[in-house]
Amino acid sequence: MFLQVQTGTGQILTSVVAAAGFLLIIIATLSVGQFIVNRQKRNKLYLQQEAMKVNFEKQLLQSRVEVQEATLHTLSMELHDNINQLLSSANYLLRSGFRELEVVPSNLIEAGETIVKASSAIRTLSRSLNKEWLEKFDIIEKLEGEIDRMNRFGKIKFHLSGIDQVNLSNEKQLLLFRIIQEAIQNCTKHSKAANIFISLLKEDHNLIITIADDGIGIGPKLQKDGMGMMNMRQRTQLMGGSIEWNAKAKGCEVRLVLPENQ
């Protein structure tokens, strides 16, 4: 009888130990499972937040670009409708004055010609800043016009090479044009270059744009992100591309890689 009870208790104890062991592994496995589920939930939340953040930044950038374009458009209108008209009036008054003089001094003739040139330059500049006007033309044509204008009026020689058609939407072409304008402006302001080379090439569904000069190169001060460089970077990001500034043996190079429209 005693032996039977002892054997019964022993079996119960064995079962308890076995149950405890299996319970332990079940709880531990469930804990690891719970950890995986929680981690995945947090990952999902993080990705959603990141997507929202990217979307918000994109919208913010878009708004900034739109505001900038609107400002440039207003400036363009102002140049065309106000300053250009003033110059025309000045030219008209000068010509009227010529009639009252028996002998027109050569410097006054030269002043009149300068006013005509300035008026022409302002008209061209006004066009380049006008969004509506730009949307009617492709970037290559626009760049050719811009380079032609700068070659006529400036000391620096501009060279354009590469493809004659880009597969980008009008909006992206406009953004790219503004980036190139900013890069050119930086070169003319800081590089002390004699030549600026702009090239547009295609490479595996990407558009590679380089703006290089033969000037003094990038100094340590210029390497810091200024407003212009920040604008260029933001505009490139908006188009889903990348931008880098490279120092060369002589001068520097801005290199843009943009995905083309598929």
Place this chain on the structure above:
Amino acid sequence: MEVSKIIEIIAFITGICVFHSIRPPFLKLLIPLLLVTIFVENYLIIVFDANFVYNIYSLIDMGVWFYLFYCILTRKKIRVLIIIAATICFSYALIELLYLRSWTLWRADSFRIYNLSIILFATLYFYEINKKEYHNIFIDPLFWISSACFLFHLLFFFNNTIMGQLFFWKLSNAKIVFVILQATANIVYYFLLCIGLIVCFYKSRLEQVKY
């Protein structure tokens, strides 16, 4: 052949197949360890005294896992903790083998310290990845390997504890319960190691596609 031994061999074969894809490289050390385990469990314990063989093998196993966790956990303070734990475990194991017990008796006490250390290190790894804002555990072999260690050593700790109780061995079917629990621990361990190794391969393929 026991199921746990079959999974052990599968884990080794998986390791051989994905050997070149194993990243981080220190995880390659698992393959010789698995080879030694197979050799120990299928040959040495039959030829020699099982406890003697397991006592020696456990020292190798301890060294390998302390090294692996030293590589996995990169924070300086944790690394110091690993070195301290390894010193304590090895010292206690040698004291237990040389003075407290003998080479032919299983060193359950020092092995329990080792079990607890590995559980702690695996938990610390979970904590580290839980702190990150984003961490995809499905492409992290270290997570699966740490999970294997966590579950295996938890159950092995339980087994080592009941093994040390004399009353347990007097119970009917005690040996069967012990063997089943140990086999379960082994199955979970080698299964998760297999997943970890497969994840290494999957991750390297993903990286190849990326670049």
